Amino acid sequence: MTAVAARKTPAPVTADPEPAKCPTCKGTGEVSRTVQVGRKRRAVGKQTGFCLNCLGSGEAPAE
Known part of the structure; x- marks a missing residue:
């Protein structure tokens, strides 16, 4: 008599939940800012820069 080992079924693979997006x-x-020039602060256009809330990662910061 030979003992047959029971076959173990693998656990289902679950995907990690996506992190919350930065509000x-x-x-x-990235965020857009208005560029202003002159003493009267005349608006001349828009410029993009990285978000200071999430530091450019796009994920909501931890509380």
Whole structure:
């Protein structure tokens, strides 16, 4: 008589939940700012830069 080992079924693979998106930049990591020039602070255009809330990662910061 030979003993047959029971076959172990693998656990189902679950995906990690996606981290929450940053509310300031909506998950892009960039925000737009108006560029102003002159003494009267005349608006001349827009410039993008990284989000200071999430530091450009696009994920909501931990509380």
